[in-house]
Amino acid sequence: MNDKEESREIRQKIRSVLMNEWDPIGVKDVSEAAGEYDSYLGDVYRLVVENAPASKIANYLRHVEVDRMGLTDAQGTPLLPDNVRYLRCNLVEGATAKVAHYQSWTSYIESYMMQATAEIADRISTISVSSTLKVSADADRLRREGVDVVDFGAGEPDFPTPANIKEAAIQAITANFTKYTNAGGTPELRQAICDRHRQDFGTNYSPSECMVTVGGKHAIFNLIQALINPGDEVIIPVPYWVTYKDVVNYAGGVCVFVETNENTGFEVNAAMIERHLTPKTKLVIINSPSNPSGAVLSKKDFRDIFDLASKRDIFLMTDECYCHFLYEDQPFSIAAAPGAKETVVVAGSLSKTYSMTGWRIGFALAPAEIINAMMKLQSHSTSNPTSISQKAALEAMRGPQDSVPDMLAEYRRRRDFVIQRLREIPGVCIVVPKGAFYAYPNISVAYSGGKVTNSLDFSSQLLAQAHVAVVPGEAFGTNDHIRISYATSMHELKRGLDRLHNFIDTLRA
C-alpha cells in the first residue's frame, strides 16, 4: 500500500469512528484564554467556536493543530503514530470558544480530519517538523501548566539585542522606513555585509554577489532550491543541523551522510568526504562550528575539502551561523581562500552573532548567477526581509562589535562549567566543544538500565520526569546523544545539570 492509499484508509477509519459520537460530559468556557488553548491526552475536548460568522467557522476550526496523534480503533489497532500529546487551538481575534469535554477521541479525530482531508501536496511529506522548535513548544506547554522547566533546548542567545541595534530599528520606524525594499535587501545593507565579511575574514565580495534573507535558514533554503535538481546528491556530515536534511529532501535532492566519530571529536576531513563523492554530487555542506557538536574544522581540513570539491566543480556551502563563537581559533572563512568565490557559497546569519534571532536577518554570499536565482525565488516568497530589521542589521554590520567578544567570554565560562558537570556524571562522554554554544554528550550509559533505549525516549522522559528540555540526538542523526544549549544563565545550567545527573543515576539504577 502506498502512502496515499494508506492515508485514505486512515481517513476512512476515522470517519467510521466519528459516526459513533459521544456526549460531552462538561463544557468549559475558554474565551478568556484568547490565543491558545491546550488539552491533553486523557482529557479529550472538542472546540466549539462561537460569535463567529457561520461562513468563517470552518476557517477558525482550521486553526486547530494536532500534535502527535495517537489514535487506536476499538480493537486497539493504532490508526496513527503514537504519543498523542496535546491539542492546540489558536483563536482568531473576536472569536470566543467553548471547549466540550468528551470521553472519546472525537476531537482529536475531527482535528486530524481537518488536516487529512486537506489533501496536502506530496512534497510536504518529504519534510518533518523541526525537532528543535518542537522541543521548545513542549517545554513551553509544560511551563504554561505551571511546571518549573529548565530549558536547554533553545538554540538562541539569552542576551538582549545590543542597544545600538535596537535604536536603529526605532529610528527606522520613526523615519517611516516601513515599506517594501528590493527583494535581495537594500543596496546599502548588501554593501555593509560585504564590507563586514571583508573586514572579518579578508574576503572580496560585491553587492551583486550578496543578498539579504529572512534569517540564515532562509538563505540555506533559497540556495538549495536554486541549486539542487531532483536526484542531485548533497554531502552532509553527521551530526548535522536538522534543517539541511529536510531542505534537501524538499528540493528532491538526495542526502549523502558522512558519519564521523566522537572519539576523534566529530572531525570530518577531505578523505572521508571523497569516499562519498559520485558523479551526482552537487554540493557539500559544512557547518563549522557545528550545531550540535560544537566541533570546529581546522583551516587545513577546510582547505582540503574545498580543493577536493572545487576540482570536481562541486559547490561547497559553508554555514557560518556560529563563525564568531570560537573558543580556540580565530574566526575564519573558507570564502577567503584563493579561487573560492567560484564554488563556495556562504550562508550567514545575524541571529546568534548579535543576538537577533527574532529579527530574522541572514544573508548569502555567492556567485552573482546563484544570487540572482535565489533572489528570483525570494521575490515570489517573502518579497524582501523586513525593512526595519534591515536597518537594524545595517547598524549591526557597521556599528561597534564589542558585544560579540563579550558574549563569547560568557559562553566560554558556561561551556567550561557544563563540561565539568557532565564529566562528573559516571559513564557520560563529552567531546569538548570548540565553538558555538552547544554540548553534545553521549548519554548511552543511561540505556544500560533498560528503561530507555534511545535519545528520543531519553529526552521525552527527561522532560516529563525531571523537567529538563534537551534536543534528542536523533534530530541530528545520532542516537546516543542529547544536545544541551548553554545559551542560558549559570543559575539555570546548575539547576538543569543537577537534574540531568540525578535522572541518569535513576535510569541506571
Ligand SMILES: Cc1ncc(COP(=O)(O)O)c(C=O)c1O
Ligand atoms: C547551524 C545553523 N545554521 C543556520 C541557522 C539559522 O539561523 P537563523 O535562521 O535564525 O538565522 C541555525 C539556527 O539555529 C543554525 O543552528
